Amino acid sequence: MYKLEKSDSPLYMQLYTQIKEDIINNVLNANSKLPSIRKMSSDYKISKTTVESAYSQLYAEGYIESHPKSGYFVSKDIVQNFKSIPKKNSNKQIQKDYKYDFYQARLSEDVFPKKIWSKLYNKAVCSINFGLYPNKQGDLALRKQLASYLSKSRAVICDEEQIVICSGFADSMFIISNILKNFSSSIAIEYPGYKVVQEVFSLQNYKITNIPLLKNGIDLEKLKKSKDKLIYVTPSHQYPTGKTIPISKRIELINWACENDAYIIEDDYDSELSYNNRPIPSLQGINNNQRVIYSGTFSKALSPAIRVSYIVLPKKLVNIYKDIFLFSFSGVPLDIQKTLELFIKEGYWDKHIRKMRTLNKKKHDLMKKAIKEYLKDSVQIIREGSGLTILIKACVKIDWDKLYMLLEKNSIKIYSTTYDSSLNDNTIYLGFGCFNENEISIAVKSFSKQWFKAIKNTN
C-alpha cells in the first residue's frame, strides 16, 4: 500500500519514491509485474497521468521495464543486493558563423537574463574587495549555495568544502587529472564520448582506454578487463547518444569502483534540464560521495560565455586538491562568482531552470514537427525527447559528399554521430540549441531543400 497525501511533493513523485524504495528493499522483486496504470489509478483514486508520470520516471532511471502489450515489470537486471545504497561534439572545426547551425551545445541569444544579471552584478560589485586574490577553490558563499542546490536538485551529497569552482569543463577535467596523477596513469572513457576529456587527460600524459557503449551504458566487462582505476561517464544523459545508465547498472558500476578502489568521474552536464522526466538522481548520491567525482556546469543552462563550472570531490581528495592548487592557480573572477551566488540565492536560478525546461521542450516539439513536415518519410527519428537535439536516420540513399557540399554552400551546418564526420552510419543530429522558437521551422526547411537534392538516383 502506498501512502499518497497532500504535500509539497507532487503525487507522482510520492508514488515514484515509494515504488523505488520497494524495489530497492526487495519488496518488489526483479521481473515482478507492476499493477496496470488503469488499476493503480482506480485503486488510489488518482489520475492516469499521475501514474504514468511515476512509471515513466522509474522507466527512465531503469528501475522498471515496459513489455509491449503486457505492461510494466521490475527490471530483470536489478541487483537484488542493494548494499551500497545508503537510505536516502567536439568535431574539431573552426568556430564559424553559419546561417543555420544545428549544433546542440549552444544557447540561443535570447535565453540569457541580461537585465537581472546586470542588476545582480551591480549589487555584487558593491560588496567585493577588488584588492584581494579570490579563494582558488571558489567563493565560500557560492559554494554553499551550490551545495544546497545540488543536494535538492541532483541528490548530490556534499558540503561546500568538497566543491571547487572551475573555469569551464576543460578546467574541471584539468584539475581532476592533476589530483589523480599519482593515483592512476590511465583513464577509461565511454566511447563514443566527449572528446575534450580525452584531450585534457592526454595533455596530462594519461593513457586513454575507450570503453564501448552497450544498450544500457558502458560495457562493464571491458572496463573490468582494462584494469583501469578511473572512468569517465555521462550516466544521466550520455553524450552524444543520449542514453541513461539504468539504476542496476549504476550500482554495478559503483560496486566495481568500491571493490577496486577506483574513481568514477560523473559528468552531469545537463541533467537539470531534463524535460520529459524529472532529472535522474546523480550517481554521486548513491555512493554517499566516496568513489564518485561529480562534475557540473553553468554552460548548458545559463551561459557558456561566463565560464563557470564546478566539481564535487570525495572528501579524501580535498586535501590533495589543496596541496596542488590552493596557492598557485587562482580561479574564477570574484565578481562573476558573487553575481552567480546572488542569482541562485534570490531564486532566479531555479526559475531560470524551469523556464529552460519548458522552452527546450517546446523547441524539441517544434523541431520534431518540422522534421515530419519537411523531411517526411525520407528520415526516421532515432532518438528524441531529451537534450537539445533530435537524432535522425536517412531512409533514402544520400550522397553525403554532395549533401555536405550543398550545405556548406548554403551556410548550413549539421553534425554526424561520429567524431570524424564520415556520416557513414546514415545518422545525423539536428540540434536546436542555438535557434529561437521562430527559427527552427525555417532552419529545417532550408536544410530539407538541400537534403532532397542529395538523394541518390537509384535508377
Added chain:
Amino acid sequence: MYKLEKSDSPLYMQLYTQIKEDIINNVLNANSKLPSIRKMSSDYKISKTTVESAYSQLYAEGYIESHPKSGYFVSKDIVQNFKSIPKKNSNKQIQKDYKYDFYQARLSEDVFPKKIWSKLYNKAVCSINFGLYPNKQGDLALRKQLASYLSKSRAVICDEEQIVICSGFADSMFIISNILKNFSSSIAIEYPGYKVVQEVFSLQNYKITNIPLLKNGIDLEKLKKSKDKLIYVTPSHQYPTGKTIPISKRIELINWACENDAYIIEDDYDSELSYNNRPIPSLQGINNNQRVIYSGTFSKALSPAIRVSYIVLPKKLVNIYKDIFLFSFSGVPLDIQKTLELFIKEGYWDKHIRKMRTLNKKKHDLMKKAIKEYLKDSVQIIREGSGLTILIKACVKIDWDKLYMLLEKNSIKIYSTTYDSSLNDNTIYLGFGCFNENEISIAVKSFSKQWFKAIKNTN
C-alpha cells in the same frame, strides 16, 4: 578548516568531532601532525584549554598519539584504505585575515574604480551573445586594445594574433608550459624568484634549475652551464629583490637565447607601475619578438579579483598553442573581457595607471617616513623606491621566534625574503599594497611596538 560556533555542543566537542571526522575520512592521514595547541588556539581564537580538551579526548580514544617535544600526530595504526597517493609536504598556509598585513601583492580596497567598471560592464552586457562559447585565445577586440597598449607603454612588438588572454598568472604559465612541453623538459628559474612558476612547471613534469642572482640579475655563466633551453626572469623589476637587469646584460641574455635557440619567459608583472623612473622597455621589444615570451597581468594595477592576465607568444609558437588549446580549454568570461576592452578603449586604463603611480609613490613615501619615525635606528632600509614594498634589515639582535609569536598574537603579518619564513638573513619586507594612505603610519607603529619587545637583551 573547522567550523566552531555557538551552539548546545561545547566548543571542545565541536573541535573533537570535526578532527575525528577528518581522521575517519582520511582528510588527516596516519602519522600526520596536528597543529600545535598554541597555533590552534590562536588560529581559531579559542582558549588553549578548549584545544587541550579536544586533543585529550582524541588521545583517549586512540585517534591521535602524543610524541614528547614534537606534538600530536594521527595514530599510525589508523586504518587507511586510501593508499596510492603520496602526500606532498608543503608549508603552505591557509589565507587568513590579519589586522595589519604587510603583504605586497595586494591592493587596498579603495583603488578599484567600481563606478566606472559597473557602468562599462552594463554597456558590455548589452553587446554580448551569452549563448556562445568565447574564443579561447581571447576576445579579438580586447587583444587589439592590448597590442596597442603594450606597444605604446612597454615597447612590446606584437599583433593581436600573438596575444592569449589568460585567467591569471598561473594560467599563463600553465599555457606556456604546455606549449613548450615538446621543446624542453626543464626550465631555469631565477633564484630567489616567484614560487608559482616552479609549482606550475613542476606540475607539468619539468625539471627545475635554480639560477642564482648576481648584482645585475641572473648569473649567466651558471645558466650557460645548465644547458637549459628555457629561462624564466623578471628583468624589469626582479621578484622579490626589486633589481633591474641593465641593458648590457639584457642583450647578453637575448644573444644567449638566439645562439642556443632557447626561449626566455619575461614576466613583466608590474613594470607599468614604476614611479621613480619611467618604465624600462621590455626585453621582448629588443628581440623583435623571436625568442621572448612576454607575460603581463591586470592583477597588480587593477585587481587580482577579476583574474585576467595575458601572454604574447613569438609567432612561431602561435600555431602550437592553437593545436593544443583552441578546442578544449576556453578562457576568460566574455563579459569581463568586454568590460576590460571598453576600459582600455575609453581611456580609463591609462588614467588608472597614472593614478596608481602617483598613489604608490605617495604610499611609499609615507611608509619610508613611518619606518624612520617608529623603527628609528633599529633598522636599515636596504631597498626602496619601487614596487609596493620596502626592504629593511635589523640593526639590532632580534629574537625572531618571539617577534613572530608577538605579531601573530597581535594579528600582524610580515614577510621574510626567503621562502621558508626562517628570517635568518635579518631582513624583512614591509609591503604597503593593502593599506590605504591613512593606515600606513598606524600599521608601522603597531608593528614597531612588538619589534622593540623582541630585541634580544645583550647584557
